Amino acid sequence: MNQSTEALETDFRSVKEMYYTLMSDPIVNTELYREITDKETDPDILYENINSRLRRLTYYNNAWNSHLLRYISLIYNENDYNSINNFSAGSIDGIRTNQTVGSFYSTFQDFIANGTRINTILFSADSTDPLIYFAQDYYEIADYKINGTIVMGVSSEQLARAFNSILKYDGALGIVYDEKGRILCSTAQITPGTQIFDASFGEVPVSRMLQDSSSYFINTTSLSGYNLYSAVIIPNRAVFQDLETQMGGYILIILVLAAAFILLGLFISRKIINYINSLISQMEMIQAGHYEITVPNYGIRELDTLSAIFKKTSSKIGYLINEVYTNELLLREAELKALQAQINPHFLFNTLLCISWNAKSNGDEKTSRMIDALSELLDSKMSFTENSKVTVAYEIEHVNFYLFLQKTRFGDKLRFHVDIPEDFLPLLIPKLCLQPIVENAVVHGLENKTGMGYVTVTAKINAGMLIFTVADNGVGMDPSRMDLDADEPCGARPEHHNIGLKNTNKRIRHLYGEPYGITIRSSENFGTLVVIKLPVDRESEHV
Structure with missing residues (x-):
């Protein structure tokens, strides 16, 4: 529904932009040109050149290139107008449209005579005409005096394509109508200009469909710039049927994915269990003293990383056990040497004491003091x-x-x-x-x-x-x-x-x-x- 409304907004915006382009062009609006250049006449502004000017102005317009905008007419007076169309050369529809637009003059000549602004939607007298006509005046910039009328023919079929996104729902209807209740275009075979109260779709009056919110999803939106409205009507049953179809597909996908995940989980869990059993077996062998045992590679990065760590750990355990054993032997040897060395300090101090007494008895006080000082230093460091x-x-x-x-x-x-x-x-x-x-x-x-x-x-x-x-x-x-x-x-x-x-x-x-x-x-x-x-x-x- 939102996509349809946005597409319609884009279409009508491009038509409005074309109107402003024509309105501001100095060749199209001669009075505006005179106000800007301060010239009364210009040799380039001739009626035979305006048609080519119109084609140049519409060349880059999206509405014209998408064939939404099919016809443009500049009407100056009852007998004078210029027009271009998007029909093929020599097309009967193009000739008929020219004749139809020429007959519109009588509809708004009273507006021109009174100087009243014109902004209206016109329907062709020919019921087979596929165009809807938007008539707007163009005027002098100085005093807003109406200079003529711009009539743009828009394809009702092209407008209806904005509702393509809802057509996947059986019984869906999209319409565009004006403030007088006249239908401009629709996804059904409804003649443009038909009143909503006179239109039916599938033998159901359109007016009733717009009011039956219990049976239909309805979205009515105002279209900016033209006093127009769009309505999107989708039967509830069609939406629910589509949802049921989608849900059936989703459920099938979920079941397939669930089965795949279960199988994958069983496969992975089996590999992990095998790896754990292998790891337990290797650990039992390490417990028995076989530290050279290694774990095979499994081709899985995480498991291979664990295998590498296991290898390093088992090697380290073997190394540490050997080192502990070696250190224990060294410790026992050191204990024996320590027991032997316990005698040495006593022997050293007793020897130094004897030397000090001997020196003192021989009257060598200096030597005795030196020996005593050395003994004190050695005792301090040993303790x-x-x-x-x-x-x-x-x-x-x-x-x-x-x-x-x-x-x-x-x-x-x-x-x-x-x-x-x-x-x-x-x-x-x-x-x-x-x-x-x-x-x-x-x-x-x-x-x-x-x-x-x-x-x-x-x-x-x-x-x-x-x-x-x-x-x-x-x-x-x-x-x-x-x-x-x-x-x-x-x-x-x-x-x-x-x-x-x-x-x-x-x-x-x-x-x-x-x-x-x-x-x-x-x-x-x-x-x-x-x-x-x-x-x-x-x-x-x-x-």
């Missing part, structure tokens, strides 16, 4: 655990032991200064968080330095943090090694002192979190400054 905490006093004592030993080694080439406030000494810090930094400064900062070297260790509390600084005037380090969070390049050999700094930094962050840790500032040949940030830890218990 080290990652989460151990000690007092600042304990850590500073071992820093002093280390610096004392290095001072003995380097002599006057090394100077050091440890300045820690006394109220900081009871605070807790991670064990071995300072001594490795001091060791790093001496070994890697001062060993290769020419001239006097010094190391200073200081501490302060700022913004709730306990901050230690270890400074040296050594050779410094490459800036690329100062980022303790960066990974070593692939294949690069890690520097020993860089590993020590990184491990200490990781321990501090592991214990206290991201705000704490180690930062480094260094320049080559100008020394290094290491800053260790720790929380102010006053716990009463510590290891």
Whole structure:
């Protein structure tokens, strides 16, 4: 129904556009041309040229090319008019139409005499004429004085083709009628100009069909621009019959699709069950220790992906079992070695103690102190655990032991200064968080330095943090090694002192979190400054 209405709207719109084209053309409307050009006459505006002008104007008009618009006439007075038609040359219908339109003058000459606007629909006196005529005036633009009349003949048969979409329904009817109830065109054999109340379709009055909404689907729509109306009438039974036919086809398609889906589902489920049974069988073999078993490829991407994963998993399980077995052997061997090594520290410390006593008894206090310092350092490192905490006093004592030993080694080439406030000494810090930094400064900062070297260790509390600084005037380090969070390049050999700094930094962050840790500032040949940030830890218990 909507398609029919839209098609009719398009047809009538193209006819109206043709009227406006003629109305605005300066050659067709001589008075309009005079107003625009300010010329009284123009040699090109001759009656014999207007027909060719009309044909040029209609050349690109859709209504003309589709044979909807079949005839155009410009009527100036009772005896004067120009006309063109879409009939074949010499057609009897064309001659008859010319004669019919000539007789229309008497219908609207009174309108012209009174200066009244003309906008009307005319029906031919010949009942066999297939055209419907739309008469509209054309006038001067200055004072709207009627200059003549434009009559356009529209094919009623072509208009009726707008209703083709409803003709698949048996008993359907489409009509176009004006405000006076006259039928312009229809899908039935109804003469144009017949009143709705006088028309019948299949022995049923059209007027009754328009009012019987219980038996018909009815859609009545106003067509813009011409005071016309379209009505589409379709019997209910025809629609229901069509729906039943369509539903029968839909049901058959649904049944066929359902059967196909069931068969496909059974086929797929059978393949999946076979795959699962195969997988269970392979897993039982793996359980029995046959880790080299593989699952065959099935030609289905998802199942083949699962097969590949199964292969990798079984291989990995075999590898891990072998690795666990190997590690268990290594663990037992390590346990034996650990039992053997338990004797070594006691032997070492007892030996160092004997050497210290011997040195002291011989009056060599310096050697005795060196041995005692070394014993303390070795004991501290052997009893080290990652989460151990000690007092600042304990850590500073071992820093002093280390610096004392290095001072003995380097002599006057090394100077050091440890300045820690006394109220900081009871605070807790991670064990071995300072001594490795001091060791790093001496070994890697001062060993290769020419001239006097010094190391200073200081501490302060700022913004709730306990901050230690270890400074040296050594050779410094490459800036690329100062980022303790960066990974070593692939294949690069890690520097020993860089590993020590990184491990200490990781321990501090592991214990206290991201705000704490180690930062480094260094320049080559100008020394290094290491800053260790720790929380102010006053716990009463510590290891």
